[in-house]
Amino acid sequence: MKILKFSSATCMPCKQMTKVIDELDDDTKSLFEEYTSENDITKFMQFNVRSVPTLVAVDESGNELRRSAGMLQRDKLLAFVNGE
Secondary structure, three states, rough: EEEEEEOOOOOOOHHHHHHHHHOOHHHHOOOOOEOOOOOOOHHHHHOOOOOOOOEEEEEEOOOEEEEEOOOOOOOHHHHHHHOO
């Protein structure tokens, strides 16, 4: 599983969530791939992302498992990662 993090350079909640992700253990942090609206618009379109920050959990084949839009604090972020 991977978690795609969609963000924007000008988005304050995106920056806050990046700080939360950076505080996670290395195994959990390694699940995240970041895509920005400034550089990765094709990926935004592929996953129909319309707001940031958005997290999309995908399986090994790239199929969407779950999605969350908006800033998540540490406990909610970990619950999302764990599929809870």
